Amino acid sequence: MSLRLLVTGANGFIGSALTEAALARGWEVTAAVRPNSDRTYLRDARLRFVHLPYHSLQALAETLHQQGRFDYVAHIAGTTKALRREDYFRVNADYTRHLAEVLSDDALRPSRFLFLSSLAALGPATAAERVRPDQPPAPVTAYGASKRAAEAYLEALTGRLPWVVVQPTAVFGPRDRDLFQFIQLVSRGLELYIGRTPQRASFIYVSDLVALMLAALESGPSGRKFIAADGRDYTTDDLGEAVRTALGRRTLRLRLPLAGVRAVATLSELVGRWQGKMPALNREKLRELGGANWHCDISETAYYLSFRPEYDLYRGMEETVKWYRQHGWL
Numbered sequence: 001m002s003l004r005l006l007v008t009g010a011n012g013f014i015g016s017a018l019t020e021a022a023l024a025r026g027w028e029v030t031a032a033v034r035p036n037s038d039r040t041y042l043r044d045a046r047l048r049f050v051h052l053p054y055h056s057l058q059a060l061a062e063t064l065h066q067q068g069r070f071d072y073v074a075h076i077a078g079t080t081k082a083l084r085r086e087d088y089f090r091v092n093a094d095y096t097r098h099l100a101e102v103l104s105d106d107a108l109r110p111s112r113f114l115f116l117s118s119l120a121a122l123g124p125a126t127a128a129e130r131v132r133p134d135q136p137p138a139p140v141t142a143y144g145a146s147k148r149a150a151e152a153y154l155e156a157l158t159g160r161l162p163w164v165v166v167q168p169t170a171v172f173g174p175r176d177r178d179l180f181q182f183i184q185l186v187s188r189g190l191e192l193y194i195g196r197t198p199q200r201a202s203f204i205y206v207s208d209l210v211a212l213m214l215a216a217l218e219s220g221p222s223g224r225k226f227i228a229a230d231g232r233d234y235t236t237d238d239l240g241e242a243v244r245t246a247l248g249r250r251t252l253r254l255r256l257p258l259a260g261v262r263a264v265a266t267l268s269e270l271v272g273r274w275q276g277k278m279p280a281l282n283r284e285k286l287r288e289l290g291g292a293n294w295h296c297d298i299s300e301t302a303y304y305l306s307f308r309p310e311y312d313l314y315r316g317m318e319e320t321v322k323w324y325r326q327h328g329w330l
């Protein structure tokens with residue numbers, strides 16, 4: 001009998017990459033997606049599908065009892081661009097709590113429940129040079145606070161559900177639409193940076209994150225949180241260089257003053273609210289980008305999950321740009 005994995009958010013950038021890797025291992029994968037979710041990356045005939053009504057404990061329990069017990073559950077669905085603080089908390093925190101509650105039932109309990117949180121739940125490095133897993137969480141955005149709230153729900157379920165939390169820094173790779181916006185701009189010859197000094201940043205290539213998640217599901221000690229990054233210290237200038245090199249492009253580099261960008265972000269957010277869609281550049285995003293230090297310490301992840309990233313930013317970016325070109329995005 002093959003192992004049964006339930007992946008929420010399976011159609012998204014990270015969810016679809018995990019889904020493919022699990023299928024390649026011969027696991028039976030059930031993709032939890034919404035009726036209107038784009039299934040472009042979920043064409044494999046072996047896939048099963050389910051729609052989970054996260055908002056209702058009772059409806060969720062009924063649906064999951066119909067599915068039967070899964071060996072592993074990877075809860076990846078989440079919102080990164082909500083219009084209101086309460087939307088972040090409803091989707092990222094309440095839905096996670098509902099799912100975890102239902103799965104802590106004796107008949108449904110998986111051997112691992114992986115919650116894909118974010119480094120934003122810890123917040124940037126403060127006193128130390130790098131974000132550490134044991135630093136007191138101090139998220140600087142509603143998004144980060146909502147992920148932190150979900151983690152706290154799981155902590156309260158310790159003993160009833162074998163959970164593991166993965167906290168990725170910025171993830172990039174094929175199919176990603178967020179960092180792609182910067183890459184697209186560079187491909188047009190323009191590099192825009194926020195603030196006068198380069199920001200301290202960290203990254204992880206999507207296939208390394210997938211390998212880390214599989215290790216966490218299969219052998220990660222339960223009740224622990226793992227920072228996911230490639231372990232190298234970068235700046236936003238390194239990101240520009242990696243993209244420029246991968247594209248083989250000369251660019252015009254501009255450093256925009258923080259105050260000016262804040263004004264633009266406020267304006268684009270107002271337009272976004274009116275259109276019912278949060279733009280990529282908003283005030284929340286600026287709180288993460290505006291000079292915070294996102295270097296992070298992955299020594300515990302390396303130790304407990306035997307995690308050895310295969311890609312650094314430069315090698316990962318070459319693969320990513322190749323994919324965007326092959327698929328006509330660039």
Ligand SMILES: NC(=O)c1ccc[n+]([C@@H]2O[C@H](COP(=O)([O-])OP(=O)(O)OC[C@H]3O[C@@H](n4cnc5c(N)ncnc54)[C@H](OP(=O)(O)O)[C@@H]3O)[C@@H](O)[C@H]2O)c1
Nearest residue numbers: 009010011012013014034037076077078117118168170171
């Ligand atoms: N990308 C990063 O750099 C990064 C870093 C740290 C953490 N994360 C976390 O990783 C997860 C996946 O992110 P991603 O980059 O793969 O983003 P993505 O491509 O936008 O995928 C998000 C997934 O969540 C689903 N989702 C969003 N709102 C939902 C809702 N209200 N109900 C049910 N499903 C919902 C989406 O379904 P639809 O397609 O139907 O909207 C999609 O499947 C998120 O939880 C995010 O917080 C991402």
